[in-house]
Amino acid sequence: MLLRHTPTEITERSALVINPAKTCQPVGAMYAALGIEGCLPHSHGSQGCCSYHRSALTRHYKEPVMAATSSFTEGSSVFGGQANLLQAINNIFTVYNPDVIAVHTTCLSETIGDDVPQIAEKARQEGKVPAGKYVINASTPSYVGSHVTGFSNMCLGMVKGLAVKTGKKNGKVNIIPGFVEPSDMEEIKRLAAEIGVPITLFPDTSGVLNGPLTGKFRMFPKAGTPVEALKGVGEAIGTLAMGEWASADAARYLDSEFKVPCRVLDLPIGLAATDRFIDALRKIAGVAVPEKIEFERGQLVDMISDQHQYFYGKKVALAGDPDQLIALTEFLVSMDMLPIHIVTGTPGKKFEGRIRELTKDMGRPVNVRGPGDMFLLHQWIKNEPVDLLIGNTYMKYIARDEDIPLVRHGFPILDRVGHSYFPTVGYKGGLRLAEKILSALLDRKDRDSPESSFELTL
Amino acid sequence: MATKSKTKPLVDPEDAKKALVAKYPAKVGRRRAQQMVAAPGADGDIPEVTSNVRTIPGILSMRGCTYAGCKGVVLGPTRDIVNLVHGPIGCSFYAWLTRRNQTDASAPTAENFMNYAFSTDMQDNDIVFGGEKKLKAAIREAYAIFKPKAIGVFATCPVGLIGDDVHSVAREMKEELGINVFGFSCEGYKGVSQSAGHHIANNGLFKHIIGNDDTNTGGKYRINMLGEYNIGGDAFEIERLFTDCGITLVSSFSGNSTYDQFATSHTADLNVVMCHRSINYVAEMMETKFGIPWIKVNFIGADASAKSLRKIAAYFEDKALMDKVEEVIAREMPEVEKALAEVLPRTTGKTAMLFVGGSRAHHYQELFKELGMTTVAAGYEFAHRDDYEGRKVLPSIKVDADSRNIEELHVEKDPERYRARKSEEDIKRLAAQGLTFKDYEGMIPEMDKNTLIIDDLNEHEAERLIELYKPDIFCAGIKEKYGIQKRGVPLKQLHSYDYGGPYAGFKGAVNFYVEIERMVNSKIWGYVKAPWQENPELSARYAWE
């Protein structure tokens, strides 16, 4: 057994986290910053954090992840990292020449109290920032929130650092897609284009973290949200924030500071959440939903109804990020599946309430914890087994020990590909997700059926 | 497929150096140039490689931190210690199973905590008011649930800064719980790379575990294997060879290891060192305190493996062991030779670059040599001068401020337990026969003349190198892998082995031959350009008939 020491009996822990269902802010900030065209993320702290974050993102995407670090030494940890950051900014513009450096902090520079905006200003005054180039920043202490918070903070940093107040309107809608895959961002753009809503999607990692192999390496792929577009987000007619945890802060800031009204939606994963997203786009554009999209929706409804007998009543345990878990739970419930154990490591008061609300008609109690960890989730599973697990790659240790099929979803997925190419948002994404769930359940049925009742057709 | 008969002519190393530093601000260029040298060839004077110096901010280095070297590298592979990371969540999360240290916990009662990540998940309150209380509570909770023999506590960056004392907490908990609890001040900002963390880990092992249990666990030819971390099962392959030769492995540091192995390791009669950089401190201290000599070995490469087994046999000066070792080598070699004969026509003459770690960039050159390939450039991520130039330069290494921060333990002969395994005369006699002790010659002497050695290579220099040398394969880590491959050059990960391996020993060598042949001849590289990209101008159109 891989997790042989996990007891069935649950004891409350006040201090020890075991097998976390979250990681730290900077990795989310780094991911978000990669969604700006021509941007080099920069980690202001010791080099280890940056090395770990780059490695984690690389393992998840199987793509180059470029980011720099201030490489603090003992001296910088005592006297502050100003000299390191100034030197880094100079070196980065000289050697790599990005359009933007997006600086995020780490626990160390936060604990020291380095004032990054002030250091960036000093760099500008000293002529270390070439004309037309930018240094933006986000404060991302990991002793607050999680990687999702870091993503959110960097989205906010983009607005604070780049949006220009002109008082004009550009007729576009901002969409903040949340901490989702490049494929999902691509799909959100496609859906908006189908409906005819001109959008600024930020950040946009499609084409950055699922790029082609051409024989030529581009440190800054021709993809990501252009700086010019980010400068214009304050001129938008509105903002759709996909997900309370990952996207709402930047949207609300645009609302209060730039008078760009915002709506916070759930991630468009599954039927109902996608319906709300499409409905919002339709109302913004003032158009009827194109037939093509209704067709896609119909396909998803068709497939679920065809296969309903296999979804029905299946118990599911999930770990992941709040925005994803909320949308996934709603989707599972809509298929008459039973999401009964749900854990996120990311804190946030509203999470447990939302899940309880979504599952209240399921007719049975649900275990939900935010923040919790995978150790607790595993204990819940030992107490009440499930038919399916949904979560990141670390869930495979539980899957193997308990012999339960796993559908990989979330961050990080270290041992499979596909997430960066095929979306799970939108109706097409719903179809893929439902197909994966179904395949996992049916593969298990095929494996476990006695020979006498082994079925050809399912 | 056409076989290249000769290696491409080497780029002039001085030209290469100029090209590598051309784009840097002047000061950075000067600093980096000191970390690049041309190999002098077998008889040349060994040049000085500036190394173990600070990473330049903003330059995309491959390096990690002290914590990664301490918790990740040295302590991580031991299965029955609960490694509790005191800090915010990330540091623990990223070190969770990502190094691929395999372990054999198949015994029914074996403890194995390696699949778990433990963290105090510090919150802002802990940063403001101190985290010692939470750490104590976490240790108690870990003990209550897991009842481990030992708990190691690892401090990450913010911990040192806010003044939490992991050592005093560890002492208090040791007293309270009656198990071994020990702390490591391995905050990431200490030192300039993982290397500082190795040293801190070595000190901790020596202070808190090694020598705790005098039980002699029996067996003949008792050795410890140091600096082998069982990535991809390397240690399993080496253990197989030891078992077949009748050599007893008392403890491994630290692949496939247990707490009890560490505790009894001082009863061994020889230490063999694989990765010199990460573990030479333990070897030195065990010699001083307990009288156990150490020799450098290398089980990467079939010839190197044979040589290493012979060295161990030579040390014990026992005819039966020598015969057994020869028998094992003779048994293993035919398969190696067969595999090599199959791949050689397709690997000979190709070129490789290795930039990784503190020993692998050297050790793996053996395997490439066996494949008929030339290493045209190599360097370590976090090594010191002795790993490049050999231990004879040790007295001349200046200790800078960053290294001075790392404690040097003062070790003396153990009054009761010191037992010189070999007399000074024995050591001299064996040395005269070619078995040198406490000796590592470093990477440089083994590299061809005018190949390039670069310490702490970064993204920009890697790009230049590839343009200049067009190597057939590049060896580095996960952060480098996909960027290099986008350029059409296959990259072999030598930290994680791309989830393959083992590559140590004889079976490992065979695995590596097959793997490298696959990579340098993979058909996919021929498809990078679409057919129409060869002549993009539309010069003719289909005439439908």
Ligand code: SF4
């Ligand atoms: S110190 Fe903070 S930022 Fe760095 S890896 Fe640890 S948790 Fe993440």
Ligand code: SF4
């Ligand atoms: S916080 Fe410090 S110890 Fe943790 S990963 Fe970053 S550099 Fe390493």
